[in-house]
Amino acid sequence: MVEELALLGGEKAINKEFSLYNSIGNEEVLAAKKVIESGVLSKFLGAWHEDFYGGPNVLEFEKQAAQYFGVKHAVTVNSWTSGLICAVGAIGIEPGDEVIVTPWTMCASATAILHWNAIPVFADIDPETFCLSPKSIEENITEYTKAIMVVDIFGQSADMDAILAIADKYNLKVISDCAQAPGALYDGKYAGTLADVGGYSLNYHKHIHTGEGGILVTNDDYIAERLRLIRNHAEAVVGDKGENDITNMIGYNFRLGEIECAIGIEQLKKLSTFVATRQRAANRLTDGLKSLTGLRTPVINQKGTHVYYYYPLVLDIESLGVSRDRIHEALRAEGVPIGNRYQNIHLLPIFQKKIAYGSNGFPWTSDICKREVSYSKGICPVAEELNDSTYLGIGMCVYALTDTDIDLIVGAFRKVWASLGKLG
Numbered sequence: 001m002v003e004e005l006a007l008l009g010g011e012k013a014i015n016k017e018f019s020l021y022n023s024i025g026n027e028e029v030l031a032a033k034k035v036i037e038s039g040v041l042s043k044f045l046g047a048w049h050e051d052f053y054g055g056p057n058v059l060e061f062e063k064q065a066a067q068y069f070g071v072k073h074a075v076t077v078n079s080w081t082s083g084l085i086c087a088v089g090a091i092g093i094e095p096g097d098e099v100i101v102t103p104w105t106m107c108a109s110a111t112a113i114l115h116w117n118a119i120p121v122f123a124d125i126d127p128e129t130f131c132l133s134p135k136s137i138e139e140n141i142t143e144y145t146k147a148i149m150v151v152d153i154f155g156q157s158a159d160m161d162a163i164l165a166i167a168d169k170y171n172l173k174v175i176s177d178c179a180q181a182p183g184a185l186y187d188g189k190y191a192g193t194l195a196d197v198g199g200y201s202l203n204y205h206k207h208i209h210t211g212e213g214g215i216l217v218t219n220d221d222y223i224a225e226r227l228r229l230i231r232n233h234a235e236a237v238v239g240d241k242g243e244n245d246i247t248n249m250i251g252y253n254f255r256l257g258e259i260e261c262a263i264g265i266e267q268l269k270k271l272s273t274f275v276a277t278r279q280r281a282a283n284r285l286t287d288g289l290k291s292l293t294g295l296r297t298p299v300i301n302q303k304g305t306h307v308y309y310y311y312p313l314v315l316d317i318e319s320l321g322v323s324r325d326r327i328h329e330a331l332r333a334e335g336v337p338i339g340n341r342y343q344n345i346h347l348l349p350i351f352q353k354k355i356a357y358g359s360n361g362f363p364w365t366s367d368i369c370k371r372e373v374s375y376s377k378g379i380c381p382v383a384e385e386l387n388d389s390t391y392l393g394i395g396m397c398v399y400a401l402t403d404t405d406i407d408l409i410v411g412a413f414r415k416v417w418a419s420l421g422k423l424g
């Protein structure tokens, strides 16, 4: 007998609260305590001074992160949003330059571009990996394009071979926003390390975290130093330091504290275990869901690995004959922790109204913007269709799902699929 759906008055398939993901253990508590007891919670000075680069835990975390990710430089920052702002400034973006970015991301990937009065241009995404489509990137390149902001969304790398080839062909810089993909591999290297500059978020819902924070990674000595300058009041430092090129040397206080860095050192030791646990859980979910008709489980880039910040699913609405939102409602009623949207950043009011700095449309209405850039609905049909009607996602970052939890989720999907006809 087919069980009645919870949405239609039946019993819920899942009657428990899932445990929240928590990566912090005793090691982090002890590390933080040691810093507090030392009395040195930060050692940065915003001047050309021996403390310009921060205190012992900052320097140690950066050293260990550089070793871990296999790069010459790791630079800590107080959020990945700050990291993206440093990255755009450090590659020398000028006001009015165009930077290609994906709409299927968190807003900071695009606003970091605007921050330097440069113009975000949205290219569409690949329907399978949800990362920027190389073909769409190339279609959006103009004489004003200077860089590509690649986002390794949900935990897997974009098609870096194709993207780096385009960057090479058009002489563009590449930034990798790997906020969600620490530990993911592409071609045997860590995601984020193939670009001119990349990095990871350390906010509380990422695989590893320091409460708030971020780490920039680069193999370029010049870019690394500019990241450090922007992080720490560049304008007050460049004179005494003797920097000739003061382009974008407007600095901030984007410094990460000693406690966070001490915690980060402990978190980094655990990253590969956390990633393996997440991958195991995701594989179990895929094994349980892959036979359901009209449901596409994650497609993994052949050259890479997926670390599953999110577990994305796509529905074939035509073959199912039921709307995504109705299926979403039914799954939620059964107790499945699932969302039915991600992002279409180009459709946010800031881009629709073109109101960012002040109220008169700067930078789009000023002389620095050299052409009319469209943010109309329709410019990114793949990302829009996913958001409007076919995408479903499980936030693996929110819950620590056990095998039993996953089996319950699979059971709930099967229950809904057995009664799809009743949802029409």
Ligand SMILES: Cc1ncc(COP(=O)(O)O)c(C=O)c1O
Pocket: 079, 080, 081, 082, 105, 106, 108, 109, 151, 177, 179, 180, 201, 202, 203, 213, 214
């Ligand atoms: C893709 C992406 N970029 C940027 C950010 C911003 O990171 P943070 O919250 O550390 O500033 C996030 C945060 O979730 C993100 O997912």
